[in-house]
Amino acid sequence: MNAIIQRELAATLRSWKAVLLQAIFLACLGGLVLLRWPSEAHADLGGVESRQVFRVFGYGLTIGLMLVSPAFPATSIVRERLQGTLALLLNSPIHPVSMVLGKLVGSLGFVLLLIVLSFPAAAACFAMGGIALTEQLGGLYLALSLLALQYASIGLFVSSMVRSTDAALRMTYGVILVLAVGALGPFHLLKEAAWAGPGLLEFASGLRSLSPFPAIMGVLGDSGISSGAAVAGQTDALRFFTASGILSLICLAATGWRLGSRPMDRARDAGRITDEQALKTRILRRVMYLWFFDPQRRSGLIAPWQNPVMIKEQRCRPLGRANWMMRLIGGYFVLSFALVLGATTMSQSQGVAAVLAVIAIMQVSLIVLLAPSLASGLISGERESRGWQLLQMTPLSPLTIVVGKLLSASLPLALIMLATLPAYGVLLAIDPAQAWIAISAQLTLLLFACMAIIQCAGIGSLFRNTAAATAAAYGVVAAICVGTLFVWLGRDAPFTAKFVELALTPNPLAATFSIIGVTGFSEYRLAPGNWYVMGVMTVVSAAVLLLQVTRLGRPR
Amino acid sequence: MTSDVVVQTTKLTKTYGSFLALDALTISLERGRILGFIGPNGAGKTTTIKILVGLSRATSGEATICGAVCGKETARIKRLVGYMPDVFGSYDNMRVLEYLDFFGAAFKIPRRDRLRRIEQCLELTGAARMKDLFVESLSHGMKQRVALTRTLLHDPQVLILDEPANGLDPQARVEMRQVLLELARHGKSLIVTSHILPELARICDTVAIITGGKLRAFGGLDEIMRTVRQRRTVEVVLADRDGVRAAATMLGGELGGDASLTQSEATAEIRFSTDRDDAGLAQLLSRMLAAGIRVSQFREMPMDLEDAFLSVTGQSGMKAADPAPSRQVPVAVNEGRA
Numbered sequence A: 001m002n003a004i005i006q007r008e009l010a011a012t013l014r015s016w017k018a019v020l021l022q023a024i025f026l027a028c029l030g031g032l033v034l035l036r037w038p039s040e041a042h043a044d045l046g047g048v049e050s051r052q053v054f055r056v057f058g059y060g061l062t063i064g065l066m067l068v069s070p071a072f073p074a075t076s077i078v079r080e081r082l083q084g085t086l087a088l089l090l091n092s093p094i095h096p097v098s099m100v101l102g103k104l105v106g107s108l109g110f111v112l113l114l115i116v117l118s119f120p121a122a123a124a125c126f127a128m129g130g131i132a133l134t135e136q137l138g139g140l141y142l143a144l145s146l147l148a149l150q151y152a153s154i155g156l157f158v159s160s161m162v163r164s165t166d167a168a169l170r171m172t173y174g175v176i177l178v179l180a181v182g183a184l185g186p187f188h189l190l191k192e193a194a195w196a197g198p199g200l201l202e203f204a205s206g207l208r209s210l211s212p213f214p215a216i217m218g219v220l221g222d223s224g225i226s227s228g229a230a231v232a233g234q235t236d237a238l239r240f241f242t243a244s245g246i247l248s249l250i251c252l253a254a255t256g257w258r259l260g261s262r263p264m265d266r267a268r269d270a271g272r273i274t275d276e277q278a279l280k281t282r283i284l285r286r287v288m289y290l291w292f293f294d295p296q297r298r299s300g301l302i303a304p305w306q307n308p309v310m311i312k313e314q315r316c317r318p319l320g321r322a323n324w325m326m327r328l329i330g331g332y333f334v335l336s337f338a339l340v341l342g343a344t345t346m347s348q349s350q351g352v353a354a355v356l357a358v359i360a361i362m363q364v365s366l367i368v369l370l371a372p373s374l375a376s377g378l379i380s381g382e383r384e385s386r387g388w389q390l391l392q393m394t395p396l397s398p399l400t401i402v403v404g405k406l407l408s409a410s411l412p413l414a415l416i417m418l419a420t421l422p423a424y425g426v427l428l429a430i431d432p433a434q435a436w437i438a439i440s441a442q443l444t445l446l447l448f449a450c451m452a453i454i455q456c457a458g459i460g461s462l463f464r465n466t467a468a469a470t471a472a473a474y475g476v477v478a479a480i481c482v483g484t485l486f487v488w489l490g491r492d493a494p495f496t497a498k499f500v501e502l503a504l505t506p507n508p509l510a511a512t513f514s515i516i517g518v519t520g521f522s523e524y525r526l527a528p529g530n531w532y533v534m535g536v537m538t539v540v541s542a543a544v545l546l547l548q549v550t551r552l553g554r555p556r
Numbered sequence B: 001m002t003s004d005v006v007v008q009t010t011k012l013t014k015t016y017g018s019f020l021a022l023d024a025l026t027i028s029l030e031r032g033r034i035l036g037f038i039g040p041n042g043a044g045k046t047t048t049i050k051i052l053v054g055l056s057r058a059t060s061g062e063a064t065i066c067g068a069v070c071g072k073e074t075a076r077i078k079r080l081v082g083y084m085p086d087v088f089g090s091y092d093n094m095r096v097l098e099y100l101d102f103f104g105a106a107f108k109i110p111r112r113d114r115l116r117r118i119e120q121c122l123e124l125t126g127a128a129r130m131k132d133l134f135v136e137s138l139s140h141g142m143k144q145r146v147a148l149t150r151t152l153l154h155d156p157q158v159l160i161l162d163e164p165a166n167g168l169d170p171q172a173r174v175e176m177r178q179v180l181l182e183l184a185r186h187g188k189s190l191i192v193t194s195h196i197l198p199e200l201a202r203i204c205d206t207v208a209i210i211t212g213g214k215l216r217a218f219g220g221l222d223e224i225m226r227t228v229r230q231r232r233t234v235e236v237v238l239a240d241r242d243g244v245r246a247a248a249t250m251l252g253g254e255l256g257g258d259a260s261l262t263q264s265e266a267t268a269e270i271r272f273s274t275d276r277d278d279a280g281l282a283q284l285l286s287r288m289l290a291a292g293i294r295v296s297q298f299r300e301m302p303m304d305l306e307d308a309f310l311s312v313t314g315q316s317g318m319k320a321a322d323p324a325p326s327r328q329v330p331v332a333v334n335e336g337r338a
Helices: A002-014 A016-036 A048-068 A071-083 A085-090 A096-117 A119-127 A133-161 A165-180 A182-190 A198-208 A212-219 A233-260 A279-288 A308-316 A322-350 A352-375 A377-384 A387-392 A398-419 A421-430 A432-460 A466-489 A497-504 A508-516 A529-553 B045-053 B074-080 B096-106 B111-125 B140-152 B170-185 B197-203 B221-228 B241-255 B278-290 B305-316 B325-337
Strands: B005-016 B019-030 B034-038 B060-065 B081-084 B158-162 B189-193 B206-211 B214-220 B232-238 B262-264 B269-274 B295-300
Touching (some): A002 A016, A016 A119, A048 A133, A165 A182, A165 A352, A182 A198, A352 A466, A377 A387, A377 A398, A387 A529, A432 A466, A466 A497, A466 A508, B005 B045, B074 B081, B111 B170, B170 B197, B206 B305, B214 B221, B214 B305, B232 B278
Antiparallel strands (some): B005 B019
16 A cells, blocks of 8 residues: 555656646735735734635635545546556555555645645634634634545546546546535525425435535635525534545445456447347337437448538547437436426526526536536547547648537537526516526626637647646636636625726626626626627637647648 | 659658757658568657658658658648558547548548448458447457558558557468558558568568668668678588587687587587688588588578568667677577577
């Protein structure tokens, strides 16, 4: 186990990225505290200023660790598999449990280092007064340590299941987004519903405990997200500590079990095709799958009017296949129906604007989750698999390649946007006066979807390695949508209203909120400035992508 | 078979900073011929290939394929050349037929002809049974066949194959050899790199040996042998084991100290290398017989491509590391083969 810890930790700490990350992390935390460090002769005895800084510090640290802690474990096992060293490890006398623990401790070592690096900033906050040492500072660090453990365990488990590093990152961040944000949804929706019984509410409350936000908000002394009168901040923290510990143990045990159950012992896919099977089977499958959606159907040839790169990309990704597209469309119908139902019931109790805000949050979350996973590896994936060399040898122009790849990535995202239209329709039928607001909000999100796809593709094209491209794309999209909200958190102090408006201008969620008139955002005028900024970022990203593809296509 | 030149490089040079990867390489290949391009790792083979297929630009000198200048007329070069790199370049979740369909569509093969063309090429490379399999599930040998099929799809004039026999089982190697010879018979010109030199020797008309970016030998296989063969290896088999020691002493005296003489009492064999011509060897044999040595066989060991390669590379790159490898290595190779 020691050997694995040493190797994992050494490999992480040796990289320049780790040093850069630590430097940025320290600079951000230090800058934050310096902003509010008392420079005048009078002292804030009430501790209001220090609590404001502590709040921004706490959320910043949480989001930072949420992004960093799963990154290394998520690629840890799958990288061993791809490099062929997993077979060597499994053939060594190291027990799978030791292997998992070694990888966990090795990956967490770096996160712990980041936590330790935040101590001076935390101490400065404490020195400013108004913060309880055990309940608040201690509670925050306990919650963060458990959060890091939970997300590292999830990353390791996902890494043991998938076959590529970018898929591992995608799936891990997806699970984390669902746990951190999605888990809050059911309780938020059900707490006001008259028909929801205590059992259902308790279940929703249990789900909510999987998210770190109620616990962190409780510890920071903020009004908790979705916390009803029955659930106090301290209970939120305790529930999160328990849920996090249990989930980490389950993930670690499952990872150990997967490594111990001969992960290399898998037969090659037989490549069965319906056309080659017996008549009875053929008829049965064609009826059952309505012929077109049969995953074992022999595909038709690419038509002259089709972009070959787009078809290739569609065929390469599992979700691009007809059978999966059918499931996706089915899922979108269900989602759309649920939204219509939710919009109809919630609009009566909470108003149309509140429902529009919920739909906007959901759409932005899905775009943030899906766009980097769909678009960041479009070029780096080709370079990594050495398929780029083959593409270079074809007469396809850089524009054909770029268009084909972007179209393939846009299709699933377009379906998501379309799924919300019936809900918007229902809301407009209930309150036609909201038409302009709904159209503006939808336009903002549509622009964001386009920008996110093109931006992620552009950023990803700068990397040789898909995992790095995916991580960078997630980082940039999260910085735009979540990072700028930190400035908003310090809207009264330390930041001025003008500065907050400027910082929020690129944020599509904030722009949508300001259009809808959500409390805390209605005072900022973010549209149409946000549309222009997104338009410029889209054009710049498209230019970067096209230039990079042209550059890569030229002889070196 | 016509004798027009299809591939021509003239003083092709490539430098990466101060590193000279390719030093004034001049080679040519005629239509319907197979060029074996050999050299140790890092010799400049892949650099040459990348310049030829337009993936890399030469620092100086020129390369042309069917008159199209490599690195400039890239669109024409792409149509003229079928390139099979040493890595497969696979896509996940794609069946072989879909994979080939993509490349067929990319080369704008009309849809009505594409399936027929794919099936013809799959048949030619012996990969027809793999068309419905997923690409990532193929073994290395299977992937080599699919890669060759992909290379043939757009009916290129010149095929540039990087290690096509790599990872193939003996049966598949024989089949691959037949496919390459068949392609040459159809007028295709092939440039093949391989580390399996006996394989190359069986299919190549022309050989280029390159080390450290420099062309060491170029020409027909026989021509190369004649050029590199400065010393001959001779094997003497005696009628009885008892005379081996005396015969070795006698030959040692006759040949001097640089004959790399080896003897085996178990097989009653003696080997030595010499620069004597046929008359000199006949004289040596008659002296042995006159000395009462009972010779059963007296023959020169034939030199093959492997020996030629080792001889050439031994003269260049290995000298510094091993002062006298060129005489001993061929003998070791011959013994291994025997």
